[in-house]
Amino acid sequence: MKRNLGIALATLLIFIMSVVAGGTKASADDNSLQKMKDAGVLRVATSPDYPPFEFQATIDGKSKDVGMDIEIAKQIAKDLGLKLKVMDMDFGSTLVAVQTGKVDMAITGVNPTEARRQSVDFSKIYYNGGQAFLVNKKQLKEFNNAKKLHGAKIGAQTGSLQHKLAKQDFSDSDIQSMDKTPNLIFALKNGKLDAVGLEKPVAEAYAANNKDFAMIDAGYKLDANETGAAIAFAKGSDSLASEVNKSIDKIHKNNWIPKYLKTAGKYMKDNLQDTSMMHYWKYFYNGFLNTTLISVLAVIFGILLGILLVLMKLSSWKLLSWTATSYIEIVRGTPMMVQVLLVYFGLGAVLNLSALVAGTIAIALNSGAYVAEIIRGGINSLDKGQNEAAASIGLSKVDTLRFVILPQAFKNIWPSLGNEFISVVKESSIVSIIGVSDLIYQLNVVRADTYRAVAPIVVVMAIYFLMTFTLTRLLNHFERKMNND
Template identity: 45%
Template structure:
């Protein structure tokens, strides 16, 4: 019983360590990486928004001219038609606007779990989506176009030209479904980010990308490699219109949003002001899209990547050591807990774990910042793998070492501390180093929940500059520099250990 109490205390301390050390760090993250919503969508959402003093809008900022990013005075700003609409809605509600940038296919989940209040991201109010969320009146309507490579105009004229070809579309969008239903004989290729689809198009992995006509024309206007052609697909109002998505059964919030949209339509602000302003931002980006102008994007990404790695490595090592000792304990209860945890964590993908911690657990315990959720998920995942490494190291020490230490009067705890663990650490150091390097690279997965680490920043640069390959190449070099530095650092201490033998 005493052992069980000790384990419980240690687990509590571990969780307390993660919880206490990261909120202050999370507070310094950008607005796109903070969770400020209520834990679940319920009650009068309009009253909650006004009580909180802010409107949290979810979007996928890779859809120019509706929503994208722009470097203004050295800072990343969200710009575009949808951003201006979101600003006006927040202004009319008398609250501040907060933007949360997520992948498009995560937006509905984010709203259902209370991470965001509404979605303003070029979303079509389809019948299928209306089953889970409500929509405002439409504020924009357009057709669908294919984005193709320049020089392919003679090959591709409309939807009938893509028989036997690969056509890309963003996951969770109406366009992806239209490829299946209307582009006969084509193979749909889906990705979460539109910028990655454009990159696939540039590398000839796909033959075209289906998107909203306004978006296709924006890409073609800002990159001479592309051409936008009309798809020839007939779309209904719910497939071509764009509206604000909001939680079910919120009449007061819906009325307030429709009032703002009605005034915007009456004043014709989208055509007169918002689209020209977005076009101006896109043109200035085109004129200054050299990578040197975006060094601070990469620097910020590297900073957060290192931050996540250092905290997760420390927490993962503590948890891994505890789990290893539990698995080696004589107590069947402790052994069973450790085995179940390790096997479950190793048997599920890290990406799923990150999303579960953020969207699932985060919805139960209230406000959980994306940075904190990412660190917790990676730490818990790393702990399972580190536990097996440490266990194998301990079991590699001959039993005679333990017997000799105990015969000299050392307790079991001191035997582990002064005899077993130091020797095991020497044996497992290379394996631990490999786990730390893997963790550094795996930290890129937290970008799916909006944490501004290196991969997230790379996607912003891709979207802002309309370049796909060069930002990825720079990111590869930065990851190599970080992993190479860590390898040399670990190698130095490995050499010191061998020298002291």
């Protein structure tokens, strides 16, 4: 049902986290419900870029998570007598968050497939809306039913159920996949696709709120046990699952799902009342603040770590040298995305780190490795006579390094360090996958809320450019001062 972005990576990380955190948190003595009651909080993971299931709306001047899934989570928390805490993150991270204990459950329109049941447990199906295709209304005569899509260009989210079904039933069509549903919608609107496979309520929501789109039934024959939406829990959370299933039964008995969808539709219409970028300035402003905070802290601690690593690497003690070299090679040889997820879910299994803190630590640890190599290059570029001259006037090795070597090295490597600082600003965007509300995270939220493809991208590009341009001018100023000294 819901997009399955990063399912392969998530599966790999679940295995890694099991090793780091000592395996699954479930045990024969299930205390999942009691732990939550002791804390008084129900922590729920979601990915708010999939209306009408979950998305964001501005309420009383503040951005809040809304949608059918959020209403269901509220009801579950009410029935359990707990305070609801919604934790936003990329969809590919939600099941990992459940498995590693970062959250108590994930409600994000996910399908309880057999593959996923190997990693997490699921509740009863709380909603099954069916499958549909979204098409351009001007092509409705040409594609007025699913059979006519054979041979057409069909889009679906990468790794999703819709992608799997399209490949099975439309093998003669050009099946294209993208990571984000909004990107598929924009491709459809621009004529790059003839149809997009979606969950029926999602297709209905897009069609109802955009006069250019129409919905047609997909006509798939499906197994309701795998295609409906269910709530995910950590393995062995039977007591929690039992109580949640009671809430789901209560919701079905009172027929509250249509009411939840109606409420979600109202928020979607409210979002479309004003889709100007000025209306969403707070989203971009908050993203700018978090991006700036992460970048500044990562640069400061990255420099300090880099100096420490280079001293260790140049040390005559083999243990220190080998440790620093190994760290640098591992960091430089693995993707930053994996490092961010490892710190958040791995280290977070031991220490209760927020997404912002974990993201900052991961970026700083990554930057430190590159800074170390830059500094080492600057030290090696100096004439060896500098050490001899310092020794001749009685300076110790520490004083030589502090007053002679490092100042000259930093002067030589300043342009390279400047490039690293600029890279940190741009690469910090990766923290959006764990739910940090940086610029990229807010970009995706605004695109999902407004259905506008280009304008939010242009705004974020302009903000990043102003940030890096200002930083470049500042770095050039200090470079000129060093050259004049």
